[in-house]
């Protein structure tokens with residue numbers, strides 16, 4: 001049975017499903033899930049991410065984390081963790097850049113949170129020679145200082161969608177129409193988790209709720225509060241996002257969300273406010289949300305690009321200049337992507353970010 005048949009059978013049996021259930025089946029179904037069955041990254045895949053665009057991204061994030069580790073008195077041992085490491089490129093670049101930081105590698109225990117067997121295999125290859133621990137979820141991270149990065153992880157977590165109707169909300173659902181998958185709306189009901197959205201929405205507005213984002217952030221924040229550490233969370237999205245941001249990408253092009261379940265990447269914008277609320281209730285401080293371009297410029301991406309450029313010419317030089325622009329320019333990834341930093345209350349944010 002194909003995934004579309006599995007989903008149709010399930011809807012016939014138990015009724016329309018939430019967008020979150022649909023997303024979760026499409027991305028992580030053990031046999032047919034988008035991430036479980038393939039490596040979707042890079043030119044031959046469906047999308048490209050910052051670490052795949054240039055080594056500079058992982059290097060600079062690594063140096064920011066390593067400086068935060070030095071500023072906190074070089075705790076040892078500590079968890080050097082990544083959520084959704086893709087091909088392992090970011091972690092490999094981070095490790096190469098921090099090789100020169102005395103004691104950092106010796107104190108670091110590498111922990112990767114990854115759901116996809118295909119991508120775990122790619123990570124193993126990229127990080128050959130390092131002792132790596134894999135886990136299915138953040139709750140498995142050890143109770144010790146935690147220095148963590150996550151790039152384009154939270155946008156892959158399933159979201160639910162609700163349309164405002166008076167003081168209640170109608171949930172957007174995936175059902176069947178003439179045998180094909182189709183969106184519909186549930187009946188209006190109050191939603192406690194959306195109480196704060198009654199103040200900034202009107203009838204008909206659509207809002208999104210990511211059930212896993214808060215608990216995942218809470219687990220990270222609790223470790224940083226108890227043992228020290230820092231987190232750099234990079235993703236596209238904004239503060240309290242509004243509107244339908246669910247999108248499907250296939251071969252680098254936008255596709256219809258319901259058209260090819262399991263064969264297209266599905267993502268939604270990250271509501272960074274929700275992450276900070278979870279961090280705050282775990283007693284953790286967070287830096288002001290910062291556009292990716294500004295963050296990378298503050299960390300010296302232009303100087304790093306100039307150093308790399310001095311050894312290049314021809315196509316590689318043109319590619320380097322394009323990569324710098326792509327990562328930082330406001331019309332490319334520079335403004336759409338944001339960086340959220342978590343750090344211990346009373347401490348200082350990781351370099352590149354402001355309190």
Ligand code: SAH
Nearest residue numbers: 035049084085086113114115116151152156
């Ligand atoms: N950070 C990488 C990859 C981003 S793609 C990069 O920037 O290139 C999203 C990553 O998160 C993939 O590695 C995917 O397999 C992983 N992932 C998605 N949902 C997950 C979940 N619920 N639990 C663990 N890993 C997940």
